[in-house]
Structures are given as structure tokens and as C-alpha cells.
Amino acid sequence: MIRIAIPNKGRLHDPTVTLLKEAGLPVLEGGTRKLFARTTDPEITYLFARAADIPEYVQDGAADVGITGLDLIDETEADVDILLDLKFGSANLVLAVPEDSPITSANELAGMRVATEFPHITGKYFRNLGLDIEVIKVSGACEMTPHVGIADAIVDISSSGTTLVTNHLKMIEKVFSSSVYLIANKKSKVNSDKIGQIKTAVESVLRAKGKRYLMMNVPAGSLETVKKVLPGLAGPTVMKVESDDSILAVHAVVDSDSIFATVDELKKTGAKDILVVPIERMMP
Incomplete structure (x- = not known):
């Protein structure tokens, strides 16, 4: 039995379910309120999970295959096989400061505090720049932290930039570019032709688009x-x-x-x- 972990909600859920349906693997008798769902293939089931948890589920073997964002894969440092860029869910992790801040580049943040839900990616970004900053991990409302004195800047996900403008922030650097990927557990991939069939089916849909x-x-x-x-x-x-x-x-x-x-x-x-x-x- 092959288990595919897919996002249970959020902006990645609907496009993922649609893509799998187009690939011939629709969700049967399941939904976001259930943990598992059947497919048209008796050897394949879905596991609904938080997108952020999927990389580790696949790494640890709780799922053989997963669909989630590249930013979440990189953030968790999950040891998985990257099978396919699914070409949706594009977004950037951006470095932003209050719109009235005099800061115009990442180099000006040396010694300052940066709040983010992505501490690994953020820390790696600033280390590559040779800058020593304090990374403050938050679990939500990251865009508010500069306005309440918790941080001087943020690194947050942005697809359109609207949230930044709404919260009186301005982007000064792009930190990481992400889209949604198909991933597999390394041992499962070696032992299963079925995973190859899943990859081929999904890839055939992507090839047909446009x-x-x-x-x-x-x-x-x-x-x-x-x-x-x-x-x-x-x-x-x-x-x-x-x-x-x-x-x-x-x-x-x-x-x-x-x-x-x-x-x-x-x-x-x-x-x-x-x-x-x-x-x-x-x-x-």
C-alpha cells in the first residue's frame, strides 16, 4: 500500500486535490475532516496532514509520497527524494521592514533582530551574507512583530505582496523562492514501481497544461x-x-x-x- 500525504487545508489543498484528480487519482469518501481517504487505485491511499508536517512524515516513512512547498522541505531539512516541481503554489520568502524604516538592504541588519516562521532558511540566508543577526522564531502574525518592538525586520511568505502593504511593510530582499513539489521517502522510492507510476501520471497532466x-x-x-x-x-x-x-x-x-x-x-x-x-x- 502506498500512502500519499497531501495538505489538509490552506492554499495548497484545492490545487493539489485537483491535480491528483486530473492524474486519475481522485479523493474518494474523504475530506479534510478525515485523516485518510481512498483513491480509485486500491493500492494507494491519501493521508491528510498539515503542509508543514508533510516533509517529516515522508522522511520518517509515515507516508511514502508527499506534496508540499519547497520552502517547508528546506526549512525542515527533510531527507527526501525530490521527484517533481508541480508548477503551482509559487511564493517567495521575503525580507521586509516597516515602510518608514531607513533600511534598504539586508547588510544594514547586522546585529539586529529578524522574526520569522522559517528560522532555518533565515539563519542560512544571513550566514551566507556573513551577517550576525538574532533570529526570533514566531508561529504566526509575523508581520506584526516590527510594529510591537519584537523585531527590526521579518522574513515571511509572500505571493502577491498585498499582506506586506496592508501591514505597512516594504520588501527589501528576496530570500527564497518556492513552489509545490512531489517528494518521496528514499526507501519507498527504491522499492516501489507504484511511486514511479504516480510520478508519471502527475507529470503527464503537467505536460498537457498549455x-x-x-x-x-x-x-x-x-x-x-x-x-x-x-x-x-x-x-x-x-x-x-x-x-x-x-x-x-x-x-x-x-x-x-x-x-x-x-x-x-x-x-x-x-x-x-x-x-x-x-x-x-x-x-x-
Whole structure:
């Protein structure tokens, strides 16, 4: 049995559940109020956990696979295998000070106090700069600490910067960039082909994002011109149309961002019956 630890709530929960559903592993008869949930595969179950706890759960073998933020993996120094960047949940750990502070760079904080929920990442950042600072670990409301005299600056997670502005803070440095990753217990990964199947299924969904399947009928004499227009991954697939030898069926995978211009160019070459279809998964 393979156990996958996923965030039980917060900003990472819904995108994680959606991605797994698209990969063919929807949550069955479970939810954030339950600890475990079944999937469509009888050999795979979900464990709902705090995103911050998932790296250690995977490291210690309580879960074979996990989905959580890179910042949390680095902060806990979990000894896990990093399988895949899932390309969502992007955020930065930023160094910020009160908006009326004269401080404009990290180098000016030598000997001062920095509050954070990420003491390991923060300490490593300042050590790399050769600066001696006092790291104050807090468990919440980090943005308030400079205003009540607890710290001179903070290192906190920021995705849009809105929270900083709301709390009259300004960013002076980016400390760490994070997104959500698929991770695995090192021993579990070695012993299980099923984990490889999970990685492949999730990766196939990521490959398909931003792609479209393009189908059309093309006059045989226009095929070479159509090939030059199509920005496909590996060239189009060309098939004969049984009812008309002068027409070819052409299929290709293209970037969704290029669809508008590509369809217009294809019509100019004589392509017709053009069909654009979303792609759910692309296997390597």
C-alpha cells in the first residue's frame, strides 16, 4: 500500500486535490475532516496532514509520497527524494521592514533582530551574507512583530505582496523562492514501481497544461506549407482521407498561446474543418 500525504487545508489543498484528480487519482469518501481517504487505485491511499508536517512524515516513512512547498522541505531539512516541481503554489520568502524604516538592504541588519516562521532558511540566508543577526522564531502574525518592538525586520511568505502593504511593510530582499513539489521517502522510492507510476501520471497532466490538439483537413498540395505554419512538438501526424485522395487529415499538438495566430495562418493555406481540442494528459 502506498500512502500519499497531501495538505489538509490552506492554499495548497484545492490545487493539489485537483491535480491528483486530473492524474486519475481522485479523493474518494474523504475530506479534510478525515485523516485518510481512498483513491480509485486500491493500492494507494491519501493521508491528510498539515503542509508543514508533510516533509517529516515522508522522511520518517509515515507516508511514502508527499506534496508540499519547497520552502517547508528546506526549512525542515527533510531527507527526501525530490521527484517533481508541480508548477503551482509559487511564493517567495521575503525580507521586509516597516515602510518608514531607513533600511534598504539586508547588510544594514547586522546585529539586529529578524522574526520569522522559517528560522532555518533565515539563519542560512544571513550566514551566507556573513551577517550576525538574532533570529526570533514566531508561529504566526509575523508581520506584526516590527510594529510591537519584537523585531527590526521579518522574513515571511509572500505571493502577491498585498499582506506586506496592508501591514505597512516594504520588501527589501528576496530570500527564497518556492513552489509545490512531489517528494518521496528514499526507501519507498527504491522499492516501489507504484511511486514511479504516480510520478508519471502527475507529470503527464503537467505536460498537457498549455497545450492543445489541433486537427484539420488539408489539400495534399498544401501539406508542406502547413508543416511550416504548425509549431508542433515533433511535427504533425498526416493521414489520408479515405473519401478524397486529394485531402489529408493533419493532427498536431501546439501551444495554446499560439492557437489564435496559427489557425489564421492555416486557413490561408487552405486548411479547413479545423478542430481545437484540450488535452488532459501527455505521456512522455
